[in-house]
Structure formats: structure tokens, C-alpha cells
Amino acid sequence: MLTVLLLGFALYAFGTVLGVPMRQRLILLALLWLAVVSINLALPEDAALRQATGGDARPWLVLAMAAALVWGYRRFLIRLRKKAPAPAQVPTKPGTFTEAELSRYARHMILREVGGPGQKALKHAKVLVIGAGGLGSPALLYLAASGVGTIGVIDDDSVEGSNLQRQVIHTDARIGMPKVFSAQAQMEALNPFVTVRPYHRRLTEDDAETLFAEYDLILDGTDNFDTRYLANRICARLGKPLIAAAITQWEGQISLYDPARGGPCYECVFPERPAPGLVPSCAEAGVIAPLPGVLGSMMALEAVKVLTGAGAPLRGAMLIYDGLYADTRRITTRPRADCPACGGTARG
Numbered sequence: 001m002l003t004v005l006l007l008g009f010a011l012y013a014f015g016t017v018l019g020v021p022m023r024q025r026l027i028l029l030a031l032l033w034l035a036v037v038s039i040n041l042a043l044p045e046d047a048a049l050r051q052a053t054g055g056d057a058r059p060w061l062v063l064a065m066a067a068a069l070v071w072g073y074r075r076f077l078i079r080l081r082k083k084a085p086a087p088a089q090v091p092t093k094p095g096t097f098t099e100a101e102l103s104r105y106a107r108h109m110i111l112r113e114v115g116g117p118g119q120k121a122l123k124h125a126k127v128l129v130i131g132a133g134g135l136g137s138p139a140l141l142y143l144a145a146s147g148v149g150t151i152g153v154i155d156d157d158s159v160e161g162s163n164l165q166r167q168v169i170h171t172d173a174r175i176g177m178p179k180v181f182s183a184q185a186q187m188e189a190l191n192p193f194v195t196v197r198p199y200h201r202r203l204t205e206d207d208a209e210t211l212f213a214e215y216d217l218i219l220d221g222t223d224n225f226d227t228r229y230l231a232n233r234i235c236a237r238l239g240k241p242l243i244a245a246a247i248t249q250w251e252g253q254i255s256l257y258d259p260a261r262g263g264p265c266y267e268c269v270f271p272e273r274p275a276p277g278l279v280p281s282c283a284e285a286g287v288i289a290p291l292p293g294v295l296g297s298m299m300a301l302e303a304v305k306v307l308t309g310a311g312a313p314l315r316g317a318m319l320i321y322d323g324l325y326a327d328t329r330r331i332t333t334r335p336r337a338d339c340p341a342c343g344g345t346a347r348g
Contacts, residue, residue, distance in 0.1 A: 033063075033064060037057050037061065039053050041057050097119070097120075097123070098193075100193075104191070105119050105147050108122075108147070113308070114308050118307075118308035119308075121307055121309075122146055122148050122304065122307055123147055124149055125148050125150070125216050126150040126152070126215045126216050127143055127148050127150070127151055127152070127216065127217045127303055127307075128152040128153075128211065128212065128215040128217070128218050128219070129152065129154075130155075130219065130220045130221060130222050131220070131221040131222040131223070131227075132153050132155040132157075132167075132169065132179040132180055132182070133155070133179070133221065133223065133292075134166045134291075134292030135292050136153065136167075136219075136221040137167045137168045137169035137170070137292065137296060138292065138293045138297045138299075139219055139296040139300045140153060140186075140187055141168070141186065141187065141300075142296075142300035143300050143303060143304075144188075144190050144191045144194050145191060146304050147191065147193065148304075148307070149195060150194070150195045150215075151195070151196050152211075152214070152215060153180050153184070153196070153197070153199065154199035154201065154202075154203055154211070155178075155179045155180050155199075155200070156200060157179050158178050159174050159175050159176060159177050159178075159182050160175065163179075165289050166287060166289045169182065169183045169186045170182045178200045180198035180200045181198055184198045203227055203230065204230075208230060208231070208234045209234050212238055212240055213238060215240070216240070217240065217242075217243070217303055217306055218235050218242045218243070219244075220232075220242060220243070221244075221296065225273045229266070229341075231244070231266075232265050232267055236265045236341045236342040240260075241256060241258040241306055242256070242265070242266065243255075243256050243257075243299050243302050243303055243306070244257060246295075247292055247295050248285050248287060249285050249286055249324075250288055250322060250324035251291075251320070251323065252291055252292075252321045253295075253318055253320045253321070254299060254302065254321075255318040255319070255333060256306065256317075258315050259341075259343075262315070263316045263333070264316065264333050264334055264335040264336065264339075264342075265335070265341050266341075267342070268333070268336040268339045268341070268342065269318065269333045271336065288323060290323070291323050295321065302314055316333055317330055317331065317333060318330070318331050318333050
């Protein structure tokens with residue numbers, strides 16, 4: 001009998017080493033057991049093979065019953081575990097971080113300019129991004145990665161194949177999906193600790209003020225002047241800082257428009273819209289794929305600086321980037337006293 005048990009153990013161990021599935025290993029053991037029982041039931045008592053396998057079928061039947069009881073008890077425990085309610089999540093205190101968040105944001109927290117207080121400010125911040133296209137894509141991804149607690153995104157467009165050359169938040173599988181929901185899926189996959197609020201609609205005069213009032217900071221990544229001037233006008237009225245960027249072909253520009261804190265607003269810098277055709281859209285003039293990634297990432301960086309108080313944001317300054325010749329220029333911008341949007345006066 002000991003010889004058969006050793007044989008069974010060897011078969012199981014050899015199957016484990018070879019990576020044989022558990023089900024097949026158990027079938028092999030069952031076949032071995034069946035052969036041994038058949039030998040003890042069919043052969044005469046004095047047969048050598050029967051004596052070598054124990055000489056009696058009863059111990060093998062008892063062994064099978066014991067194994068069946070163990071298997072049944074194990075299955076019973078598994079079913080009980082499945083029916084048991086999930087353990088309650090221990091809520092964290094407001095403003096504190098879970099162990100997973102501490103690990104995720106560790107590289108931020110060791111920065112002198114951010115640290116724990118800065119990361120907590122990001123966690124409590126609410127940022128609205130207008131547009132989930134070329135500029136919005138990297139901005140949204142880096143805001144989520146940075147741990148901005150609540151991120152809103154408003155866009156009435158859907159994902160198209162032509163977007164994927166530069167709008168890196170979307171995927172080929174999500175062509176036809178509204179951009180805000182595509183962006184939400186990617187941001188939540190990147191960081192489950194942030195809250196994403198998608199608004200699948202166009203920004204209008206009727207709802208802009210109500211929407212902006214819910215957020216601390218607005219990012220404008222749109223490609224039309226109607227929305228840019230609208231966003232600027234509402235931000236100036238509410239005293240909300242506005243980070244806006246624009247791109248075309250190989251060039252881009254970015255600035256922080258914040259008249260409530262001494263800087264100019266967008267209309268101070270661009271009091272009149274350019275003549276039709278003077279500033280063609282990306283669809284008309286083209287755009288190199290990485291360019292919106294550069295400017296969109298700058299938007300997210302400026303947002304993190306504004307929210308944490310780190311460094312010197314682009315308030316009262318505009319950064320102009322030329323990707324074709326790797327040239328960067330910084331120019332000073334000032335409020336305009338006759339600006340109809342902000343009046344050119346600093347508040348607060």
C-alpha cells in the first residue's frame with residue numbers, strides 16, 4: 001500500500017513541476033485509485049499484484065471517503081466566503097491619504113515646493129478643463145496623475161479617427177464615443193483616487209457662470225475664439241484664474257490670465273479677434289503631433305503651480321514655444337485699463 005501512495009505522490013509532484021493543471025493531476029490520482037480498487041476486488045487474495053497494492057479494497061474505499069469529505073468541506077467554505085458580505089472599508093479622515101495614495105504621490109511629497117501640504121491642496125482642488133482635444137488630452141492626464149481631487153471636463157464632440165494623431169487620451173476602440181466619457185475612462189484608469197465630472201455639451205453663456213463657480217481653476221484648451229472670450233469673460237467676472245493655451249502647426253503659446261490677482265485677462269492681451277483666415281485652425285493648417293502634448297503638459301504644470309503655490313506661474317507673462325526651431329520666448333503682458341472684460345484693475 002505504501003508503494004502505491006508513494007507512486008501517487010510522485011505523479012502529483014511530477015505534474016506540478018511540469019505545470020499540469022490541478023484538474024488533470026486529480027484525474028490521474030483518481031485513475032490510479034480506481035485501478036488499485038479494481039485489482040483488489042477482481043484478483044484472488046493470494047495474487048502478487050493484489051498483495052502489492054494492499055491486499056484489501058476497504059482501506060482504499062475509506063481513503064476515498066475521507067478525501068471526499070475534505071473536498072466537500074473545502075467547497076462548503078468557499079461558498080460561505082462568497083456569500084459573506086465584503087468587509088467594510090475603513091473611511092479615511094478628510095484630507096488624509098491612504099497608504100496607496102502616499103506611495104503614488106511620494107515623488108511630489110519629497111519636492112520642497114510641494115510636500116504634504118501641496119499634495120493636500122491638490123487633493124482638495126477642483127479644476128475644470130474646457131475641451132478634451134489636443135491640449136485637453138495631456139492636461140487632463142497630468143492633472144489626474146498629479147492627484148487633483150475633482151476634475152471637470154466639458155466638450156460636445158465625439159472621438160474621430162483623425163483625432164488620434166495628437167489627442168492621446170483617446171483610443172481607437174473609443175471612436176464614436178463622446179470625448180468627455182472617453183477622457184473619463186482613461187483618467188479613472190490612470191488614477192482611481194480622483195473624481196471626474198464629464199459634461200457632454202458645449203459651453204454656453206447660459207450655464208458657464210454656474211459651472212465655473214463650482215471650480216477653483218479653469219483651463220481653456222479650445223480651438224475657437226467664441227469659447228475663449230466667453231471663458232475669459234466669466235472667469236474675470238468670478239475672479240477665477242484661467243490658464244489658456246493655443247497651438248498651430250509647430251507653434252504654441254500659454255499664459256495665466258488672472259486679473260483678480262494683478263494679472264491681465266485674455267481680452268487685455270487680445271482685445272480684438274484676428275481677421276478671418278489669419279489664424280487658421282489645426283484642421284486647416286495642420287499641427288505636428290507632439291506639439292499639443294508640450295503645451296497641454298505646460299497647462300497642467302501651471303495648474304499645479306497655481307494650486308500649490310509653487311514657483312512663479314505665468315501671471316503677467318506669456319510663453320511662446322516654437323517646436324520647429326526649438327525656440328522659447330517669454331514676453332510680459334499687462335492689464336488694459338479700458339478692457340471690457342476686467343476693467344484692467346486688480347482685485348483682492
